[in-house]
Amino acid sequence: MLWFKKKESTAPRVLPDHIAIIMDGNGRWAKKRSLPRSAGHAAGANTFKTIARYCNKIGLPYLTVYAFSTENWKRPPEEVEGIMNLLRDYLKDAENFKDENIKVHFIGDLSPLAEDIQALIKKDEEASKDATGLTLNIALNYGGRDEIVHAVRRMISEGLSPEEVTEQAISDRLYTAGMPDPDFIIRPSGEYRLSNYLIWQSAYAEYWFSDVLWPDFTPRHLDQAIEEYSHRNRRFGGV
Ligand code: IPE
Numbered sequence: 001m002l003w004f005k006k007k008e009s010t011a012p013r014v015l016p017d018h019i020a021i022i023m024d025g026n027g028r029w030a031k032k033r034s035l036p037r038s039a040g041h042a043a044g045a046n047t048f049k050t051i052a053r054y055c056n057k058i059g060l061p062y063l064t065v066y067a068f069s070t071e072n073w074k075r076p077p078e079e080v081e082g083i084m085n086l087l088r089d090y091l092k093d094a095e096n097f098k099d100e101n102i103k104v105h106f107i108g109d110l111s112p113l114a115e116d117i118q119a120l121i122k123k124d125e126e127a128s129k130d131a132t133g134l135t136l137n138i139a140l141n142y143g144g145r146d147e148i149v150h151a152v153r154r155m156i157s158e159g160l161s162p163e164e165v166t167e168q169a170i171s172d173r174l175y176t177a178g179m180p181d182p183d184f185i186i187r188p189s190g191e192y193r194l195s196n197y198l199i200w201q202s203a204y205a206e207y208w209f210s211d212v213l214w215p216d217f218t219p220r221h222l223d224q225a226i227e228e229y230s231h232r233n234r235r236f237g238g239v
């Protein structure tokens with residue numbers, strides 16, 4: 001496969017400001033091994049921790065990962081509960097953030113989540129708020145359209161006039177307010193779609209797709225993706 005070949009280049013590697021990853025393929029990874037889907041999610045959670053640490057190590061300013069979408073509630077209740085339990089384990093393990101200098105932040109509509117999860121999220125966001133390394137956004141019950149609807153509702157309840165409704169006014173009311181838009185969106189697992197991820201913010205993002213399933217994704221794959229990003233010519237409509 002093309003992305004496993006080493007590119008000959010002397011150009012310096014360009015690190016994006018903000019990478020967004022759609023962590024997909026856990027179920028198929030488990031199926032290939034005749035394991036339950038929950039084993040795929042557990043393996044995917046480990047990959048997530050490895051990749052977040054690696055992004056922090058290489059000095060990436062922002063990483064946003066898709067952990068659970070507004071559409072994922074359609075899955076069997078046992079699967080949803082399994083994912084929520086993995087999240088609980090992650091949140092309780094304060095070591096994830098301590099000493100690592102990673103600032104953790106959740107994006108999405110957190111209100112339908114179990115109260116203990118909401119409390120753990122608050123605690124972990126508070127505990128890591130002064131970290132100066134990677135900002136790690138975890139998208140949970142996140143949907144791009146839902147996010148835009150929330151932003152529009154806010155503008156209406158704040159009484160904005162039609163002239164005040166600008167691109168900036170909308171951006172300022174998204175969950176990612178104040179952060180740069182993702183430069184680079186990575187989706188493993190062989191799917192070529194956004195699945196309602198960061199649809200406003202990704203207007204000018206670069207994309208990288210790969211057949212590797214998320215639990216098999218390694219820092220080496222990320223290096224390959226970033227290397228390829230370095231050679232992209234971003235024109236933003238100019239020449
Ligand atoms: C991504 O893996 C994890 C979530 C969506 C929560 P999937 O569970 O979608 O894995 P596949 O796509 O079925 O292989």
Ligand code: IPE
Pocket residue numbers: 022023024025066067068069071072191193195
């Ligand atoms: C997107 O993956 C959501 C997450 C990775 C959390 P899905 O597996 O839910 O996306 P579709 O259904 O294949 O589009």
Ligand code: MG
Pocket residue numbers: 024025026
């Ligand atoms: Mg999937």
